[in-house]
Structures are given as structure tokens and as C-alpha cells.
Amino acid sequence: MSHLERIRRPADLRGLSIPELEVLTKEIRDFLVNAVSRTGGHMGPNLGVVELTVALHRVFDSPRDRIVFDTGHQAYVHKLLTGRQDFENLRRRGGLSGYPSRTESDHDVVENSHASTALSWADGIAKANQVRGFTGRSVVAVIGDGALTGGMAWEALNNIAEGQDRSVVIVVNDNGRSYAPTIGGLARHLDALRTAPHYEKVLDWGKRTLQRSGPPGRMAFDALHGMKKGLKDVIAPQGLFEGLGIKYVGPIDGHDIAELEVALRRAKAFGGPVIVHAITEKGRGYTPAETDVVDRFHAVGVIHPETGLPVAPSRFGWTSVFAEEIVEIGRRRSDVVALTAAMLAPVGLAPFAEEFPDRVFDVGIAEQHAVTSAAGMAFAGLHPVIALYATFLNRGYDQLLMDVALHRAGVTFVLDRSGLTGDDGASHNGMWDMALLRTVPGLRLAAPRDEATLRAELREAVAVEDAPTVVRYPKGALPEALPALGRHGSVDVLARHAGSPRVLVVGVGVMTHTAVEVATGLDAQGIGATVVDPRWVLPVSADLVDLAGQHDLVVTVEDGLVTAGVGSALRDALAAAGNDVPVRSHGIPARFLEHASRGELVEEFHLRGQDIARETAAAVAALPPSASRSDGAPAVGQHAVRPGPDAQPGR
Numbered sequence: 001m002s003h004l005e006r007i008r009r010p011a012d013l014r015g016l017s018i019p020e021l022e023v024l025t026k027e028i029r030d031f032l033v034n035a036v037s038r039t040g041g042h043m044g045p046n047l048g049v050v051e052l053t054v055a056l057h058r059v060f061d062s063p064r065d066r067i068v069f070d071t072g073h074q075a076y077v078h079k080l081l082t083g084r085q086d087f088e089n090l091r092r093r094g095g096l097s098g099y100p101s102r103t104e105s106d107h108d109v110v111e112n113s114h115a116s117t118a119l120s121w122a123d124g125i126a127k128a129n130q131v132r133g134f135t136g137r138s139v140v141a142v143i144g145d146g147a148l149t150g151g152m153a154w155e156a157l158n159n160i161a162e163g164q165d166r167s168v169v170i171v172v173n174d175n176g177r178s179y180a181p182t183i184g185g186l187a188r189h190l191d192a193l194r195t196a197p198h199y200e201k202v203l204d205w206g207k208r209t210l211q212r213s214g215p216p217g218r219m220a221f222d223a224l225h226g227m228k229k230g231l232k233d234v235i236a237p238q239g240l241f242e243g244l245g246i247k248y249v250g251p252i253d254g255h256d257i258a259e260l261e262v263a264l265r266r267a268k269a270f271g272g273p274v275i276v277h278a279i280t281e282k283g284r285g286y287t288p289a290e291t292d293v294v295d296r297f298h299a300v301g302v303i304h305p306e307t308g309l310p311v312a313p314s315r316f317g318w319t320s321v322f323a324e325e326i327v328e329i330g331r332r333r334s335d336v337v338a339l340t341a342a343m344l345a346p347v348g349l350a351p352f353a354e355e356f357p358d359r360v361f362d363v364g365i366a367e368q369h370a371v372t373s374a375a376g377m378a379f380a381g382l383h384p385v386i387a388l389y390a391t392f393l394n395r396g397y398d399q400l401l402m403d404v405a406l407h408r409a410g411v412t413f414v415l416d417r418s419g420l421t422g423d424d425g426a427s428h429n430g431m432w433d434m435a436l437l438r439t440v441p442g443l444r445l446a447a448p449r450d451e452a453t454l455r456a457e458l459r460e461a462v463a464v465e466d467a468p469t470v471v472r473y474p475k476g477a478l479p480e481a482l483p484a485l486g487r488h489g490s491v492d493v494l495a496r497h498a499g500s501p502r503v504l505v506v507g508v509g510v511m512t513h514t515a516v517e518v519a520t521g522l523d524a525q526g527i528g529a530t531v532v533d534p535r536w537v538l539p540v541s542a543d544l545v546d547l548a549g550q551h552d553l554v555v556t557v558e559d560g561l562v563t564a565g566v567g568s569a570l571r572d573a574l575a576a577a578g579n580d581v582p583v584r585s586h587g588i589p590a591r592f593l594e595h596a597s598r599g600e601l602v603e604e605f606h607l608r609g610q611d612i613a614r615e616t617a618a619a620v621a622a623l624p625p626s627a628s629r630s631d632g633a634p635a636v637g638q639h640a641v642r643p644g645p646d647a648q649p650g651r
């Protein structure tokens with residue numbers, strides 16, 4: 001039986017010698033490479049925290065001492081050491097979550113995978129321990145150098161510094177990268193601190209050499225030692241943290257368990273706020289990750305463990321289309337600039353950065369700052385395009401509302417991973433953007449259905465200079481092209497089936513493909529359905545309201561919150577127009593979703609074409625006979641016009 005197999009709980013670590021621990025860490029790395037190669041997941045981040053996590057669980061007494069992981073993507077080792085070693089179904093329905101999960105273990109605290117929150121969690125837990133009289137308990141927050149660039153982290157540091165009698169141990173897991181190398185002044189500061197080992201070595205050399213060379217040498221060393229504070233502030237300027245009132249311990253070799261344990265025990269004994277600065281290597285111990293220049297295997301799909309190469313080559317997807325089109329736009333528009341929150345490559349901005357290095361800005365994991373900085377850029381004559389994953393825009397909602405929209409700033413938001421993403425768990429689904437953005441006055445949101453509409457709607461978006469625009473699309477591969485048969489005003493007509501009563505099926509974005517399947521299913525039952533794509537889905541256009549009002553039943557299908565998305569907006573608009581045509585909305589339920597595949601969630605929420613067709617047919621059968629508003633001929637057709645090349649966003 002391996003050392004790892006004998007670890008059932010953290011206490012089992014404490015009897016191991018350093019040589020045994022070294023065997024254990026090798027076993028853990030081998031386990032991670034083999035397991036994550038089969039399922040996909042966060043390989044690099046977890047290979048970088050093997051020794052750190054072992055040391056943490058040897059020094060602290062989880063769950064009495066709470067250990068909080070920021071973002072949570074680097075908690076696989078923590079799971080292995082707390083009784084969870086079945087990674088067969090990692091990130092799959094019924095298997096382990098890719099993030100901490102309270103239902104899996106009482107060693108887990110934060111399930112949210114949005115970065116930069118751990119210090120605030122730790123501050124809150126420490127305060128609660130104090131108020132409740134729980135003495136002798138430590139709270140540990142493990143935060144990456146990337147997550148430390150998030151504003152929340154600094155709000156928390158400001159507060160943690162106030163609690164000089166609260167034991168908060170902040171472990172900065174500094175591997176110098178988010179995906180790419182971490183940007184900004186903080187990164188430079190951490191770099192400076194990283195050089196500190198040289199500072200200590202210089203001082204040791206001074207002690208050994210100068211003091212042995214007689215009075216002149218001793219005088220020189222005394223002068224050097226007298227300058228220690230000054231020198232240290234120059235060579236190893238931990239003033240930033242100690243100036244806040246937070247003791248700084250480090251930098252520590254984050255792969256030396258003995259050194260880590262000495263530092264962590266010092267920090268634990270300190271009894272107040274303390275930072276342990278651990279220098280780690282993302283992807284350590286696995287050559288394909290160590291040599292990966294893009295992101296050190298930050299997040300991988302299923303790969304060959306020997307080579308690290310993907311088993312299935314990645315397909316040309318939504319992100320690739322955006323990556324191409326934004327470069328084309330950049331060539332035509334010198335005022336267009338791009339912003340990313342530490343995700344340049346994942347959101348598809350690498351080609352833009354390659355061609356326009358002075359017109360792309362990586363702000364770190366700082367979405368709030370990105371949004372308001374973009375408002376400043378727009379005010380000063382640029383057209384910023386902020387590319388984010390949809391779920392991370394949640395963090396910049398107030399800045400979008402009050403800095404961009406209030407000032408009618410022409411800023412374009414490109415939201416990748418919108419809708420159901422699935423395997424990354426509850427906080428990664430891009431399910432809230434349309435519900436949130438419905439509330440923003442003046443904002444216009446487009447949801448392309450295929451490559452052509454993504455290119456067209458992106459071009460239309462950057463042409464708007466007096467309001468925020470949003471273009472949102474899902475994760476992964478592009479669907480087939482879905483050309484329009486015609487247009488009803490600003491609304492694309494995709495399919496028309498005669499029959500009575502008449503149903504209007506409104507598809508939002510990629511869900512228009514499902515809408516077409518719904519109409520086909522209804523047609524087979526003699527129910528006439530017309531399928532439309534509003535393109536600019538929020539605010540709901542007068543053309544769509546007009547069209548809906550001519551039907552006997554309206555069905556909407558969207559990859560967003562069913563309670564507050566396009567369907568509910570259309571229902572409200574029809575009511576405001578005095579039209580009582582029933583509207584059946586299909587979308588994502590307003591609850592937190594367990595990790596599963598996108599397909600499993602689509603099926604669970606009855607969002608397949610056949611599901612919606614079946615439910616719609618039942619609704620039609622229940623319509624009162626008087627409901628029919630016409631002879632069943634499709635309401636569109638006579639008004640249909642060919643779509644213009646770059647139609648203006650719906651007003």
C-alpha cells in the first residue's frame with residue numbers, strides 16, 4: 001500500500017518522516033497526472049501546491065483550524081489528504097467537484113470559484129471565532145498571486161490588519177502566474193520579495209567574510225548591518241504588507257516541506273495577521289506542464305499523460321471566431337482597444353494582442369476595475385471591448401451600471417462561456433448575465449446563433465458609441481450555420497410552418513437551434529410554428545412584440561435564467577402593450593447547479609427540442625378554442641425582407 005493510500009485524514013500525515021513525505025509527494029504528483037489526464041481539470045495549479053498542502057495539513061488542525069482556498073481550483077491535493085481519493089469522475093455528475101464542496105467534506109469551506117474572496121472569508125471566520133470565544137483557532141487562507149490582484153483581496157487585507165489579536169494566516173501561493181505571468185505593481189512587488197533569499201545570503205556572506213577580516217571588515221559589516229532595514233526595504237521591500245500591520249514571513253521555498261513547516265508554525269504561533277509568502281512552480285514535476293509557455297497546464301481537457309497532448313484536438317469554436325473578428329475590427333478601427341481580466345488567451349484576445357500590443361490591457365483578476373477603466377477609455381475617445389467569461393461579469397455589475405451605462409459610454413462586453421458550462425460547477429455557469437443586464441438602462445445585448453451572426457453582431461456592437469453593448473455566446477464548438485429565411489423588422493425568421501393554432505418560437509442565441517427542433521416537432525403534430533431569432537434580444541424590440549402579438553402562443557428558449565431573461569421581458573412587454581397572448585419561457589432554473597455535463601443539464605431542465613415540443617403541444621391542446629387569432633397562415637412572410645449586411649441593434 002502506498003503512503004498516499006494510507007492517508008485517510010490529515011492526522012495520518014503527522015507520523016511521516018521527511019523522506020517518507022518526499023515519497024508521498026511523488027505519489028501525489030503521479031496520481032494527479034494520471035487522474036486529471038483522464039478527466040480534464042486544473043492540472044498545473046494542483047501540481048504546484050503538493051508540498052504546500054501537505055505542510056498545511058501537518059501544521060494546522062483542519063477542520064478546527066479552517067483552511068480556505070481562493071478560487072478553489074487548487075484544492076485537489078487537499079481533497080486527497082482529507083479522505084477523497086476517487087478521482088475517476090472528477091467534475092462529472094456524481095463524482096468529485098473540481099472545487100471545494102461542503103457536501104463532500106467538512107474540511108471544505110468555500111465552493112465559489114470566483115477569485116479573490118478567500119481573505120474576506122478568513123476575516124469573517126476569524127471575527128466569528130473571536131466573538132464566539134473560540135480561542136486557539138487559526139484561520140488559513142491560501143491565495144494565489146493572481147487572485148491577490150483582485151480588489152476584494154485588498155479590502156480584506158485592510159480589515160485583517162485591524163485584527164492584531166486574530167490569528168489569520170495568509171499563505172500567498174506565488175507561482176508568478178494567473179494563466180499568463182501576473183501583471184502589475186503587485187507582481188513586481190512579489191518579484192522583489194522573491195529575491196529576498198539573495199538578500200539573506202548577502203547578509204550571511206557579510207557576517208562570515210567581513211567580520212573575519214579585522215577591524216575594517218567589522219566596521220564595514222556593522223555599517224552594512226546598520227543599513228539592514230534600509231537595504232531590506234530596497235532588496236526585499238516587505239514594507240507593503242508590514243506597513244499595513246501584517247507580519248511578513250518569507251519568501252519560503254514552497255516545495256520544501258521542512259522550510260514550509262517552520263514558517264507555518266511561526267505564523268500559527270504569532271496569533272495575529274501574518275503572511276507566509278511561498279514561492280511555488282505551477283505544473284511542477286510534470287514536464288509537459290513545466291514547459292508549457294501558455295499557462296503551465298492551468299486547465300486541461302483529456303490528455304495523453306505521457307506527452308500532455310490533447311486526446312481530441314480542440315475544434316474551431318465561438319472563441320476562435322471572436323478572436324478572428326476582433327482583429328479584423330481592430331484593423332479598421334484604431335480606436336478599438338481590448339481589455340482582459342487575466343485571461344487573454346482563454347477569451348481569445350491573444351491574436352489581437354499579437355497584432356496590436358499597445359491596444360490590449362490585462363488588468364489582472366480585476367473585473368470591476370476593468371469595467372470602470374473602460375468607461376474612462378470611452379470618455380477619452382476609445383471604444384473598449386472587454387472580453388470576459390459571462391459569470392465573471394457579475395463582479396462588475398455596479399461599475400457597468402453606474403460608470404458605463406449612466407454615462408452612456410460606448411463600451412462593448414464580449415461574454416464567453418455564457419449559459420450552461422456544467423463541469424466547472426455552480427459559480428461558473430454563465431446564467432445570470434441576461435437577468436442582470438435586463439436592468440441596465442440603454443444597454444443592448446446580442447446573442448448570436450452561429451458564426452455569421454457572431455461576426456455581424458460584434459461589428460454592430462462596436463458601432464454603438466452612446467450605450468453599452470453586449471455580445472454573449474456559449475463555451476465550445478460552433479453549431480452549424482443557421483441562415484435566416486427573411487426578416488420581420490429587426491427579427492430574423494428562421495423557419496415557418498403553416499398550421500393552426502399558430503405558435504411563435506423565439507430562440508435566444510445558440511438556443512435558436514433548439515427552437516428550430518421545437519417547430520419541427522410541432523409541425524409533425526399539425527401545429528403551425530414560426531421560429532425567429534431577435535438577434536439583439538435585450539431590450540425586447542417592438543418588432544418582436546408586434547410579431548408575438550399576432551400568434552396564439554409564444555414559446556421562448558434561452559440559455560439563461562428562465563425567471564428573468566428574454567422570455568420574461570417579452571411577457572412584460574406584451575402585457576404593457578395590452579396583449580394577453582400566453583408566453584411559455586424555457587431556460588435555466590434560478591438555483592445553483594451541481595457540476596455535470598452541459599448535455600446532462602440541458603436534459604435535466606427539459607431544454608431539448610423534443611421536450612419543449614411535447615410541453616408546447618400539451619399547452620396548445622389546452623388553449624381555449626376561441627384562442628386562435630387567425631387561419632393558421634404564418635404571420636410573417638409578407639413583411640419578410642432580406643437581412644441587411646449590418647443591421648442596427650434592435651431599439
Ligand SMILES: Cc1ncc(C[n+]2csc(CCOP(=O)(O)OP(=O)(O)O)c2C)c(N)n1
Pocket residue numbers: 045071073074113114115143144145146147148173175177178179282298341342343365367392395
Ligand atoms: C473573478 C474571477 N475572474 C477570473 C477567474 C478565472 N480564473 C480562474 S483561476 C485564475 C488564475 C488564478 O491565478 P492564481 O490566483 O495565481 O492561482 P494559480 O492558478 O496560479 O494557482 C483565473 C483568472 C476567476 N476564477 N474568478
Ligand SMILES: CC(=O)[C@@H](O)[C@H](O)COP(=O)(O)O
Pocket residue numbers: 071073113298299346417421424475
Ligand atoms: C478556475 C477558473 O475560473 C478557470 O480556470 C476555469 O475553470 C476555466 O474554464 P474553461 O476551462 O472553460 O476555460
Ligand SMILES: [Mg+2]
Pocket residue numbers: 144145146173174175176177178
Ligand atoms: Mg498564480
